Every structure is written in structure tokens, then in C-alpha cells.
Amino acid sequence: MRKRTRRQLQGWGSVVAAIAVVWLTGHWTMVWPVLLVVLAIAVVGGAGWALWRAHRTAVGQDRQWRAQEEAKARELSMTEVDALSWQDFETYVAELCRRDGCTKVVVSGGSGDLGADVIGYLADGRKLVVQCKKYAPHRSVPSQDMQKFVGTARLEHGADVALFVTTCRTFTKAALGLALRQDIVALHRDLLGSWVKGAHLETLIPLNGSGDGATRRPPA
Incomplete structure (x- = not known):
């Protein structure tokens, strides 16, 4: 039954193909311009798709390259920051x-x-109190440092925005958790590097500890 159905379909297919050939032969002058247009559309469409793919690939590669170069630039600037004394670091943060x-x-x-290394006012009038900790990049800000700042930033200094800036890459889990609970802005090395390279402080405040540069956070 299946073989017979298959033969029937093949037969009908052959008939349809023969009719199509005959029709095309008789109407070739009408058909060939249409075929040329279809072919041209296919070629143009294929070329456009290939260019679009190439553009997307180039844009992706360019973004990746820029991100890598920006990271290198931040580290180059941070090398200069690392050379500062802790007193000069506080002065530099004030300049930023x-x-x-x-x-x-x-x-x-x-x-x-009492934890207020730099004091000032943001452009909108809010009081800014900054704690600066110049640590080696491989270190982490411990919970004790954050506890001291939490205890004085608002109660002693009346901070509207309390900013903890450090040159090391991480805050311990306990320190960062405390900062988030107490609305302390934690600015680790990567975010500080962006600040140094021109990012505005107002854009960094909402990030608060995100983008941690360490592959693994040290234990609390």
C-alpha cells in the first residue's frame, strides 16, 4: 500500500514538473524577469545579512576590547594611587x-x-562623610573597620551619605553585609578605579559594593 502511494505521488510529481516546464517554456519572456528580481533580492538579502553579522561581531569585539583597555587603564591609575601615602590618599579622595x-x-x-577622613557636601546639599582605608590590593576590609564607621558616620558626623573608600579589592562578607544594612556606600578598588578614571561619584553611589573584582570573596 505504501509503495503504491509512493509511486502515485512520484507520478503526480512528474506530471506537475512536466506541466511547469511546458508552462515556463511558453511564458519564458514573462518569467525570466521575475526570476532575475528574485535572484537579485536573494543576493542582496544574503549580502546584507552577512554584513549585519560582520557588524555585530565587530561591535562585540570592540566592546570587549574597550572593556579590557578600560580595566588596564584603571589599574595603571591605581598603581599611581597605590604609591600615595595614606595622608596623600585622603587628600586625593577629597580632590575627587x-x-x-x-x-x-x-x-x-x-x-x-572618629572615622571622618573627608567631609563635604554633595551638589544637592547632602552631607558627605568619607572613611578612607589605604590597604594593599590583596587585603580585605574587615568587619571591625566597618563597625567603627557605622557607629560614627551618622551619629557623630550627621552624614546623609556615608562613603567607605578603600584601595583593596574586597570587603569581607560580614563587612559588606553590614554596609548594605546600614546604608554605607562601599567603594572597593574596582569602583575606586572607575572614579579615578572619570566616573562621577553620583553614578557610583548606587552601585555600593557591586562589581567586586575578586574571583572569590574571602571569608568573614
Whole structure:
């Protein structure tokens, strides 16, 4: 039964093909312009698709290259920051605040500063209190450091925005968790690198500890 059905279909297919050939032969002058148009559309469409794919690939590669170069540039700048003394680092952070429109910026770091190394006001009038910790890149900010800042940033200094800036790559899990719960902006090395390279402070504040550069966070 299946063989007979298959033979019937083949037969009908042959008939249809023969009719099509006869029809095309008799109407070739009408058909060939249409075929040329279809062929041209197919060629143009294929070329356009290939160009679009090539463009997408080039854009993706360019983005990847730019991200890599920006990361290298941040690290180059951070190498210069690493060469600063802790006093010069506080002064430099104050300069970054001024660059981004902060006013009445003063460096108050030293003994008895109660965690307020830099104090100023954001462009919208909010009081900014900054704790600066210049640690080696491989270190992590411990929970004890964050606890001290949490205890003074608002109660002692009346901060509207409390910013903890460090040159190391990570905060311990406990330190970062405390920062998030107490609305302390945690600015680790990667975010500081972006700030150094020109990112505005107002755009970094919402990130608060994200984009951690370490492949693995150290234990608390």
C-alpha cells in the first residue's frame, strides 16, 4: 500500500514538473524577469545579512576590547594611587569629591577624626562623610573597620551619605553585609578605579559594593 502511494505521488510529481516546464517554456519572456528580481533580492538579502553579522561581531569585539583597555587603564591609575601615602590618599579622595561638584570639602583625617577622613557636601546639599582605608590590593576590609564607621558616620558626623573608600579589592562578607544594612556606600578598588578614571561619584553611589573584582570573596 505504501509503495503504491509512493509511486502515485512520484507520478503526480512528474506530471506537475512536466506541466511547469511546458508552462515556463511558453511564458519564458514573462518569467525570466521575475526570476532575475528574485535572484537579485536573494543576493542582496544574503549580502546584507552577512554584513549585519560582520557588524555585530565587530561591535562585540570592540566592546570587549574597550572593556579590557578600560580595566588596564584603571589599574595603571591605581598603581599611581597605590604609591600615595595614606595622608596623600585622603587628600586625593577629597580632590575627587571636589572634581565631582562637592562643596566645603575638608580633609579631617588623623587621630580623633572618629572615622571622618573627608567631609563635604554633595551638589544637592547632602552631607558627605568619607572613611578612607589605604590597604594593599590583596587585603580585605574587615568587619571591625566597618563597625567603627557605622557607629560614627551618622551619629557623630550627621552624614546623609556615608562613603567607605578603600584601595583593596574586597570587603569581607560580614563587612559588606553590614554596609548594605546600614546604608554605607562601599567603594572597593574596582569602583575606586572607575572614579579615578572619570566616573562621577553620583553614578557610583548606587552601585555600593557591586562589581567586586575578586574571583572569590574571602571569608568573614
